[in-house]
Structures are given as structure tokens and as C-alpha cells.
Amino acid sequence: MKSRVLLVQQGVWGNSAASMPLAVGYLKACADRDERIRRRMDVTIRNYPGDAGINAMGRDLIRDGCPDILCFSVLGWNYRTFGVLAETFKQMNPDGWVVFGGNHVAHQAERVFRMYPQVDVVVNGEGELVFPELLNGYLDGATRTALHGIRGVSFRGSDGEVVTTEERERITDLESLPSPILSGAVPLVDRTGRFLYDYALMETNRGCPYKCAFCYWGGATGQKMRAFSRERLREELELLGRHGAETLMLCDSNFGLLREDEEFLDDLLRVRSKYGFPKRLETSWAKNKSAGFYRIMDKMKQSGMHSAFILALQTMDDSVLDLMRRRNMKLNEWEDLVGWLTDHGITPYLELIWGAPGETVESFLDGYDRASRHTPFIAVHPLMILPNTDYHDKREQHGLVTVRGENDDFDYVLTHNTMTLQDNERMLRFICWNRVLARSLWLHNIWVALRELAGVPQSAVILKFSEWVETCEDPDARELTAVAQPAGSASENVDPNVWRLLTKRLLQRWWDEAMRPDLPKDLLPLLDEVFLYDLMCQPVRLLPDGSGPEEDLPVTEKYGDRWYLRSDVTFKYPVPELISALRRGETVRTDPEALVTSFYYRTEFGGDLQHYFRMDSYRGRTEQQLATQFASVSE
Known part of the structure; x- marks a missing residue:
């Protein structure tokens, strides 16, 4: 009988779809081309979605009999899960081999073996050449405590001490690796x-x-x-x-x-x-x-x-860039690039990291507002300390205090030399509402009008919402605060209930209670219309029970798709034209000028709202905007 080898991969966090198993596909392709391994071993990929439970995976791994070798592609989000599965495997096959590989465990054998003594081997670096050597060693009768001849691995010797073999050089000739796609290793x-x-x-x-x-x-x-x-x-x-x-x-x-x-x-x-x-x-x-x-x-x-053109700025502060070791990048001349992209009709999507050593609330928000002048699509990620990085090695120098994630194995920063716990908690709430209101395009135009006409930066608007929703006694606001609790988690998924609870009524109440009292009275009529325009642009949602849309709007066929139609909406100002002019940096007149337009909304709003480009496809568009959009596509 052939020895059974399972290569296990699990996709990121709560995703229900399995990701393409490219990493373990390389390992299988390399094993399959070895005639001896192919003849004497059955190497199989088990690919699980991010939302697969430990219990279900444990049953699946042994359903067809316990394998002889169990190999895991380990990342921060599945490290603990795979440690538990290794323990289950050893209960059934104490003499079997458990191999951990991947960036998260490379050069971390001491910690891995201490936390999960059921793990036998840790691969340090690229695994394509190591994997066949491990399998051939197994076929040759090698023991788990005597793998000294295989470079690029760590294991426990017969005396229990950790042995790390000579580091293996990077693979210089990538053509020597069989393709997981062309070889059929990945279905x-x-x-x-x-x-x-x-x-x-x-x-x-x-x-x-x-x-x-x-x-x-x-x-x-x-x-x-x-x-x-x-x-x-x-x-x-x-x-x-x-x-x-x-x-x-x-x-x-x-x-x-x-x-x-x-x-x-x-x-x-x-x-x-x-x-x-x-x-x-x-x-x-x-x-x-x-x-x-x-x-x-x-x-x-x-x-x-x-x-989605993603420009990973990470910070705007020069001293923080120095500590990040990014100061020498031409990336720091990003505004000219963003201007070029915008002129070419390409919307840039910027990334920032909150909590980097040297960063303060003030420096971060200044940088955020500088970025928001060019695009509202700003992803803000809380800093995680990853193994083998410069931040990881200089924890004491930066005064880093961290905590391990509850459902993953990332180190989340609580405080450091320039960030207090109170600062961090405030900004984690900011990150949550930035994602919901700005990055997802739930509000899209009011940022521009408030900034250019009233001098209110985007960060101040988000902080106002964060403060208001936490103190508002409205039942929907209380429930919204409960489901949108910001955690310092690497997973960016927002509770789907946020979209159900963040209604136009609640947004209107926030606008009336938290924003209008502090705005210039002479601008209120125009700003009210821009805010109304943002509400009109929000998708037409399906009811929670799936029985139909929340509004009874007619459906029309246009440009090969089905749209809800909201006809003859009247504005006191030509809002779309004004916003476009403000985005171009032009001075605009604020005199009333009536506009009557219709809005089109793509039907069946739902699905994955975690990505702004998907969210954007459901936003309401005026007839002129829709015509312009499809004209550019056809060109």
C-alpha cells in the first residue's frame, strides 16, 4: 500500500469560498514529478475555506483513514487551528509525521515546538525542494529525530533539543519548479x-x-x-x-x-x-x-x-518612515502619481497603517486627511507584529506592548513609546467607521463638500460619527454600536448586520444632531442637499428575509442589466456637477439651481460588501452618470 500524505491549506478568516491552493500546489507538483514518490506515495491536497470549523476539518482529515504524513501551510490566521489538528492526528497515528511550513513558522521552531509538541518538523524558507527530500527520507526509514541531512528544516533531536540544519539558498532558477497550474496539481x-x-x-x-x-x-x-x-x-x-x-x-x-x-x-x-x-x-x-x-x-x-489600484503609503510622517525603513522609496512622492492616475480615470486606493512606532494620533490624522484630499478609498490597518520582521526584533527599543489575537496568532500592538492605550482604542473605533462610511462608499460625496466648502476634514467627520453613535440613545444606534465593536484584528470583515442597521434614518439623525449645529449657516442649504444626494446614492437593499427590496421601485432593463428606477428626484442645487468641480479643485458658485434627475440602482444588493469595488457597483447613479459609465466601457 502507498503511504498517504496530506497537504492542508485553509483560506483567510471567515471566507466561505476555498482559495486556490497555490502554495501547497507547488509542493504537490514537485512531489509528483519524483518517480519514486509517485510510485510509493499518494500525495493529496485538502483545501478548506476560511470559515471551516476545526471539528469538521478534523473529521475530514481522518475520514478515509489516518494519513502517514500531515503537512500544513501555516499562516497567522490558521496557526492555532492547525496546531489543534496536529494533536488530533497524533492521537490516531503517534508515529506519523507533522510538518509545518510557511512564513509564520519559518525560523520560529522553538516557539512552535513549545506550543505544539505534536509538530515534528518546521520548514524554514521555500519548501519546494525540501518537501520531496522529506518524503524520500521517510521512504528511506529516517526518523523524525534524525533529519540532519536535509537543509532548511528544524526538528527535535533524540535528546529533545531543537536542531536547525543549514539554511537553504533561495531557488534562483524558478523554471526548475513544475507549474501547479499546468501540471494539474491544483484542480x-x-x-x-x-x-x-x-x-x-x-x-x-x-x-x-x-x-x-x-x-x-x-x-x-x-x-x-x-x-x-x-x-x-x-x-x-x-x-x-x-x-x-x-x-x-x-x-x-x-x-x-x-x-x-x-x-x-x-x-x-x-x-x-x-x-x-x-x-x-x-x-x-x-x-x-x-x-x-x-x-x-x-x-x-x-x-x-x-x-483596484492600491498604493500602500502606510504613513505620511517622515520620522515614522525612517523607522519603517521606507524613507528611500519614490513612493513618498505619491501625490504626483495619484494626480496622474486620476487624470487617466483610474481611481487610486490608498493604504495606511495605524500604530506604527513613532506615529501619534495627530501625525496619523494629518496624514490621513492629506490622503483623503485625493480619494476617500483609504484602508487603515492596525499594526501587527509579524515574526522575523524588524519591528519584531526591536520590540524593546520601540516600547511595544502587544497581545495575541483571540482567533489568530498575530501580535496586535496595544501601546508603544508614542501611543497610549487610550489613543489606540479611539483610533480602532476610527478604523471601523472609516471602513464602513468612507472606504465602502456608504457616504461618497459629503466628504468633498465639507472639506472644500466648510473646512471640515474627513477624519473629523468620521470621529464625529464615532462619538455620536456611542452616546446616542436611539435603539438602532445602540445595536449598531454592539455589532460594530472594533477589535484590533487583522480580519477586516465587518459584521453584515452593520449594513442592516446603518439606515438612512439613522444617518439623517447623525447629520442633524452631530454635524449641522457646527456648520456655517450660510452653507447649510447646500450641504444638506449634498448629504441628501449621498443618501439617494445608497443601494436599494433587500429585506433581511429575502422577500424583496426595501422600497417598492419599478425595475427597468438598461445596458443589458436590471435596475431599480427612482424617477424625478428634485435637488435645489446641481449637486453632481458641483461635487465634480470641487474634486477638480475648482471654485464653485453656491447659488441655488434646481436639478431634476433619476437614479438607477443595480438589483439584488447583497453578497460581499467588504470590497469597495463590489459595493460601488450597487450605488445609485444618475442617468447621465450611468450613460457615461457604459460609454467608457464600450470604448
């Missing part, structure tokens, strides 16, 4: 031929030339980037396009940095022209922008290839 379609995953994952290169203090990208920080061949990537794109992969997500650290990246985009656009897929490209864009980067953006714009 791509279900029985009906439908693509299995929300996102298709690909690597075009490995490595990252930077050494940011908070990051340990692929264990390859400060490393020369290594690229896969154009021919191989073209074949992978062809297969994914043929199978209808709608969104392609690249596992690259700096897409747009290498000359080959423009060639990759050319091949991607040819595949999309042939099959209609992929329709979207998501990636981590290059920190320093080259001429090739701008050509890539132009080509994407001209071809209608959708992408």
Missing part, C-alpha cells in the same frame, strides 16, 4: 467545468528588494527578484482564461517594477481578448514607479481591464 474546475475559485492565483516572480520593518514578504525581503519565463506564464494564462477565471490575483510583491511585467500584461490582454477572461487584475503594485509602470496603467485603461 481548476468542478464537475460541470466551472472555475472553482473566486480568484485565480499566479506568481510571475519571487522576492522583494525592500526591507520594510513590518513586512516579511515571502521570506524574501531584501532579495533580488527572480522571474518565471514568459512562455510558462503565457501557458498558465491561457489555461486560466479558457477555464473562465474571472479575477486574476498575482502573488507578487512589486508588479510593474520589472521589464517583464509589461510583457505579462500584453499576454494577459491577449488571453482576455480570446476568452473574455480574466476580467480583473489584482496585485501588489510596485512601490517605485518606472516608465514601464505608466505604460502598464495606460494599457489597462485603454483595454478596459479593471483593477
Whole structure:
């Protein structure tokens, strides 16, 4: 009988769909090409969604009999879960092997073995070459305490002491690795031929030339980037396009940095022209922008290839950038880039980190407001301290006080030399409401009017909402505060009940009670109309029981889709025109001028509202905005 080997992967947090198992797919592809392993071992991938329970996974792993070797692809969100599953496995097979690999456990063997003594081996670094050697060692009769001949691993010797073998060099020739996509190691379609995953994952290169203090990208920080061949990537794109992969997500650290990246985009656009897929490209864009980067953006714009352009600024404060080891990046000249993107009709999406050493509430909010002048799409992440990073190694220097996550294994910062606990708790609430109100586009236009006409920055509006909702006695506000409790969690999912409770009525009450009293009286008529316009732009929601929409609006067919139609809405000011002019930095007249327009809302509002581009597709649009949108798509 063949020895049974299971490769286990679990997607991120509460996601109900399984992610494409690319990481363990590489391991399986490398094992499958070894004739001896293929003949004597059955290597299988078990891929679980983020919301899979430990009990269900435990049963599934042993349902067909207990495996001989259990290998886990470990990340911060599944570390504890996999530790528990290792314990279950050892109850059934005490002599079996448990292998942990992945960035979260690399070079952390002392802690891993202390917390989970059932783990036998920790892989330090890339696992593709280590994995077949471990399997061949098992076939040769090696014991778990005598793996000294395999480089790049840690294990406990016969005396119980941790042994770490010689570090293995990075894989320089990526072409030596079989493709998980082309080899069939990763299944791509279900029985009906439908693509299995929300996102298709690909690597075009490995490595990252930077050494940011908070990051340990692929264990390859400060490393020369290594690229896969154009021919191989073209074949992978062809297969994914043929199978209808709608969104392609690249596992690259700096897409747009290498000359080959423009060639990759050319091949991607040819595949999309042939099959209609992929329709979207998501990636981590290059920190320093080259001429090739701008050509890539132009080509994407001209071809209608959708992408969320994410600019990871992290902080605006120079002293904090120094501590982050990011001061030398051209990224810090971001305003010219954002202006270029906006002029080309590409909406930038900015990222900031709250809680970095050296940052204060004042410096962070100043930077946030500087960023918000260019886009409301600002993601704010609480700082996590990851293993093997500069922040991790300099905890005492920065005065870091941290706590482990309740449902994950990330270190969340409570306080440090420039941040008190009270500051942190206030800003965690800010992060929560920034995500709900600004980043998700629940409010979209009032930020511009308040900032440009009344001098009220975006951060002040969000803080006003945070303070108001926590003290308001309205029953919906009390319930909203309860379900939207901000935790210092890496998971950004918002309780779906937030969208149910954050009604137009409640928003209107906040506006009347918390905002209007402090605004210039001569501007109130106009600002009231802008706020009304934001409420009119909110999606038409389905009732909680799914019986239908919350409003009885007629449905019409337009541009090949179904829309709810709200006809003949009257405004005292031409709000869309005024907001567009303010966004362009123009001076506008504030005299009344009536506007009558109709709003169109995509039907079936619901699903995943955690991503702003999905949320955006359900927002109400005027007839003119809708015509402009589809005219640009057709061009």
C-alpha cells in the first residue's frame, strides 16, 4: 500500500469560498514529478475555506483513514487551528509525521515546538525542494529525530533539543519548479467545468528588494527578484482564461517594477481578448514607479481591464518612515502619481497603517486627511507584529506592548513609546467607521463638500460619527454600536448586520444632531442637499428575509442589466456637477439651481460588501452618470 500524505491549506478568516491552493500546489507538483514518490506515495491536497470549523476539518482529515504524513501551510490566521489538528492526528497515528511550513513558522521552531509538541518538523524558507527530500527520507526509514541531512528544516533531536540544519539558498532558477497550474496539481474546475475559485492565483516572480520593518514578504525581503519565463506564464494564462477565471490575483510583491511585467500584461490582454477572461487584475503594485509602470496603467485603461489600484503609503510622517525603513522609496512622492492616475480615470486606493512606532494620533490624522484630499478609498490597518520582521526584533527599543489575537496568532500592538492605550482604542473605533462610511462608499460625496466648502476634514467627520453613535440613545444606534465593536484584528470583515442597521434614518439623525449645529449657516442649504444626494446614492437593499427590496421601485432593463428606477428626484442645487468641480479643485458658485434627475440602482444588493469595488457597483447613479459609465466601457 502507498503511504498517504496530506497537504492542508485553509483560506483567510471567515471566507466561505476555498482559495486556490497555490502554495501547497507547488509542493504537490514537485512531489509528483519524483518517480519514486509517485510510485510509493499518494500525495493529496485538502483545501478548506476560511470559515471551516476545526471539528469538521478534523473529521475530514481522518475520514478515509489516518494519513502517514500531515503537512500544513501555516499562516497567522490558521496557526492555532492547525496546531489543534496536529494533536488530533497524533492521537490516531503517534508515529506519523507533522510538518509545518510557511512564513509564520519559518525560523520560529522553538516557539512552535513549545506550543505544539505534536509538530515534528518546521520548514524554514521555500519548501519546494525540501518537501520531496522529506518524503524520500521517510521512504528511506529516517526518523523524525534524525533529519540532519536535509537543509532548511528544524526538528527535535533524540535528546529533545531543537536542531536547525543549514539554511537553504533561495531557488534562483524558478523554471526548475513544475507549474501547479499546468501540471494539474491544483484542480481548476468542478464537475460541470466551472472555475472553482473566486480568484485565480499566479506568481510571475519571487522576492522583494525592500526591507520594510513590518513586512516579511515571502521570506524574501531584501532579495533580488527572480522571474518565471514568459512562455510558462503565457501557458498558465491561457489555461486560466479558457477555464473562465474571472479575477486574476498575482502573488507578487512589486508588479510593474520589472521589464517583464509589461510583457505579462500584453499576454494577459491577449488571453482576455480570446476568452473574455480574466476580467480583473489584482496585485501588489510596485512601490517605485518606472516608465514601464505608466505604460502598464495606460494599457489597462485603454483595454478596459479593471483593477483596484492600491498604493500602500502606510504613513505620511517622515520620522515614522525612517523607522519603517521606507524613507528611500519614490513612493513618498505619491501625490504626483495619484494626480496622474486620476487624470487617466483610474481611481487610486490608498493604504495606511495605524500604530506604527513613532506615529501619534495627530501625525496619523494629518496624514490621513492629506490622503483623503485625493480619494476617500483609504484602508487603515492596525499594526501587527509579524515574526522575523524588524519591528519584531526591536520590540524593546520601540516600547511595544502587544497581545495575541483571540482567533489568530498575530501580535496586535496595544501601546508603544508614542501611543497610549487610550489613543489606540479611539483610533480602532476610527478604523471601523472609516471602513464602513468612507472606504465602502456608504457616504461618497459629503466628504468633498465639507472639506472644500466648510473646512471640515474627513477624519473629523468620521470621529464625529464615532462619538455620536456611542452616546446616542436611539435603539438602532445602540445595536449598531454592539455589532460594530472594533477589535484590533487583522480580519477586516465587518459584521453584515452593520449594513442592516446603518439606515438612512439613522444617518439623517447623525447629520442633524452631530454635524449641522457646527456648520456655517450660510452653507447649510447646500450641504444638506449634498448629504441628501449621498443618501439617494445608497443601494436599494433587500429585506433581511429575502422577500424583496426595501422600497417598492419599478425595475427597468438598461445596458443589458436590471435596475431599480427612482424617477424625478428634485435637488435645489446641481449637486453632481458641483461635487465634480470641487474634486477638480475648482471654485464653485453656491447659488441655488434646481436639478431634476433619476437614479438607477443595480438589483439584488447583497453578497460581499467588504470590497469597495463590489459595493460601488450597487450605488445609485444618475442617468447621465450611468450613460457615461457604459460609454467608457464600450470604448
